[in-house]
Amino acid sequence: AASSEVEPLRAAPGESVTVPIGPRTELLVAPEGVGVVDGVATWTPTEADLGVHRFETVTLDERGSWSTAEIEVVVRHEHRPGLYLALGDSVASGHGLDRWDYLGRDRCWRAEGAAYARHVADGLADRGGDVERHIVACSGAFLSDLSDDPVGGGPSGVVPGDRASQLEWAALTNPGLVTLTIGANDLGFIDPAVFFEDGGLDRAVLDGLVAEMEAGLIAAVDRLVAETDALVVVTNYHDPSAENPQGVDGCRQACFAAATAEAIDVIAAAVDRVAGRHPDRVLVADAASAFVGHGAGNGRGPDVSRLGQGPLSRFLPAPVRGVSSYCARGDHSNDTWINAIDCVHPNGEGQEAYADAVLAALDTAGWRSGS
Numbered sequence: 001a002a003s004s005e006v007e008p009l010r011a012a013p014g015e016s017v018t019v020p021i022g023p024r025t026e027l028l029v030a031p032e033g034v035g036v037v038d039g040v041a042t043w044t045p046t047e048a049d050l051g052v053h054r055f056e057t058v059t060l061d062e063r064g065s066w067s068t069a070e071i072e073v074v075v076r077h078e079h080r081p082g083l084y085l086a087l088g089d090s091v092a093s094g095h096g097l098d099r100w101d102y103l104g105r106d107r108c109w110r111a112e113g114a115a116y117a118r119h120v121a122d123g124l125a126d127r128g129g130d131v132e133r134h135i136v137a138c139s140g141a142f143l144s145d146l147s148d149d150p151v152g153g154g155p156s157g158v159v160p161g162d163r164a165s166q167l168e169w170a171a172l173t174n175p176g177l178v179t180l181t182i183g184a185n186d187l188g189f190i191d192p193a194v195f196f197e198d199g200g201l202d203r204a205v206l207d208g209l210v211a212e213m214e215a216g217l218i219a220a221v222d223r224l225v226a227e228t229d230a231l232v233v234v235t236n237y238h239d240p241s242a243e244n245p246q247g248v249d250g251c252r253q254a255c256f257a258a259a260t261a262e263a264i265d266v267i268a269a270a271v272d273r274v275a276g277r278h279p280d281r282v283l284v285a286d287a288a289s290a291f292v293g294h295g296a297g298n299g300r301g302p303d304v305s306r307l308g309q310g311p312l313s314r315f316l317p318a319p320v321r322g323v324s325s326y327c328a329r330g331d332h333s334n335d336t337w338i339n340a341i342d343c344v345h346p347n348g349e350g351q352e353a354y355a356d357a358v359l360a361a362l363d364t365a366g367w368r369s370g371s
Contacts, residue, residue, distance in 0.1 A: 008052075008072040016044045017073055021057050029056035031073070045075040050171055051226040076174055079229045082369060083175035084124075084131040085154070086117035087146065087166045091237070092137035092181040094118075094351060096339045108151060109139035114348055117179065119355030124362075129369030131177065136169045142185045143216030147223075167220065171227040176369060178230040179285070179358055182220070183213040183267070184237055190344060192248060192260065192325050199250030201259040206266060214270040221274055225281050231367055232282045233358050234275055236268040238291035238337070240344045242328035245296070253329055257295075260326070264288050283365055285357040291350070294337035299327040 011017040019041040021027065027034070027041060031053045034043045041055065055071040086092050093108050094115025095101070101109045112118065112135060121133040136153040138145065146166045154169040156162055170178055187209045188194045195206050217234070224232050239260050247256030268288045275282040327343035337350035346354060 008074050010074045010076070011043075011045055012077055013045055013047045013049065013075065016042055018042050019055055019071055019073070021055075022059060024061070025057045025059040027055065028058055028068075029054055031055075043073070045073075049075045050077075051075060051223075076227060076229060077172055079174045079176070080132075081176035081229075082131055083155070083173055084117070084121060084133045084177040084179075084369070085170055085173065085175045085230075086115065086120075086133070086135045086137050086179050087170065088137040088179070088181035088235075089141040089183075089185055090137075090139035090345055091184070091235075091354065092117065092179065093135060093139045095139040095345045096341055097348060097351065107139075108137070108153070110135050110137070110153065111351075114351055116346075116351045116354035116358065119352050120179065120358050123355060123359040124369045127368065131369045134169075136166050137181070138166070140185060141166070141182060143182055143213065143220060146182065146220050167223055167227075170224055170230065174228045175230050177233070177362075177367075178224055178228065179233045179235065180220070180224075181235045181237070181354075183217055186213045186216060187267070189237075189263075192256075195259065195263060196248050196251055200255070201251075201262060206263055210266050210270050213267075214274060217271070217274045218277065221278065221282055225278050230281075231362075231365070232278075233285050233361055234271055234282060235285040235354060235357065236271040236288045237264060238287050238294075238346065238350065238353075239264040240296050240326045240338050242296040242326060242332055242336075242343070243334060244329050244332065246325050246327050246329045248325050256325065283361040285354070285361045287354050287357045290353045290357050291337060294335055294350070294353070296326045296338040296343040297328050297332045297334065297336040297340060299324055299340055299343050 009017055021039055021041050023039045031043055034041050053073045057069045058066055060066045090109060094111030095109040097111035097114035115135055117133055117135050121131050124131050134154050136151055138151050148165060150163040150165055152163050155173055158172050195201055221232060241257050241260040243257060244253045245256045247253060251259060271284055275284045324343060337347055337353055339345045339347045
């Protein structure tokens with residue numbers, strides 16, 4: 001018996017692809033809906049078939065010997081190597097850096113001019129590779145929202161109404177580069193009290209939540225790898241905690257700072273494992289290391305306002321309430337990269353740090369836009 005492999009075939013949804021198999025060949029494995037006429041297999045994939053599909057054949061020659069062959073059919077939309085899509089949650093959207101958002105103008109809290117995607121695009125331009133940048137990330141997004149929540153922000157004219165889920169935007173536009181920051185909302189990181197029990201970090205709770213986050217992240221990244229030709233850069237998360245944070249009941253200042261640092265390390269390890277599943281397609285941008293020494297300072301305004309109990313709280317949507325645990329308790333002297341309004345999200349310098357981490361990962365991989 002002999003086995004041979006053939007270069008993958010490509011097709012777009014709605015485009016027929018033919019696989020010559022020969023008169024003495026049988027299909028062992030094929031996608032549903034394949035028709036065979038006169039030794040030629042024909043298949044017309046749909047949108048539901050985005051991804052990689054396998055044809056396996058067995059052939060019996062005139063001497064009675066048989067051989068097998070495997071042919072892959074890659075179903076993707078037309079590749080746009082000069083397109084860059086930023087996916088994810090509030091960190092990727094630039095939450096808090098467009099002040100009008102505090103009055104409810106944009107539910108996704110996007111800061112087109114300050115989010116890290118803008119700085120990534122600028123950095124690529126400095127390296128001689130312009131990209132068309134689109135931020136489809138949305139503040140408050142959970143991992144499930146990547147596939148379930150229709151949002152705007154992608155290139156116009158791709159879908160009716162210019163709204164699709166973040167992963168649909170990626171599949172439909174098939175960009176050259178995708179960045180992804182997601183998972184903190186699934187972990188409940190905005191309200192860290194969930195991680196604490198009896199005055200310390202509850203590792204059982206943390207590990208359970210991170211395992212669920214990792215599973216969701218695997219599903220999202222696997223889909224990006226299967227349905228696009230993009231290079232995917234997944235960021236880990238920064239530690240927003242001040243050196244002397246307010247903390248939570250039973251665990252304040254040094255106790256809370258040590259606990260959040262440990263949690264960030266656990267999250268980073270999960271991101272590394274997810275990316276390691278696709279080493280040729282997925283990179284990690286290490287924002288966690290970059291932020292060391294740049295945690296939160298003092299919060300802006302009285303804590304009662306940030307906790308959603310004062311007049312200002314009427315203008316602050318839920319994502320920025322109840323997060324003062326990370327703010328400094330008393331004086332602070334560090335160069336903070338954290339937004340003083342909520343003590344969680346990156347400020348302008350923090351967004352630049354995320355961009356630097358992405359660009360460093362791209363430089364290490366030798367990637368250039370349009371390639």
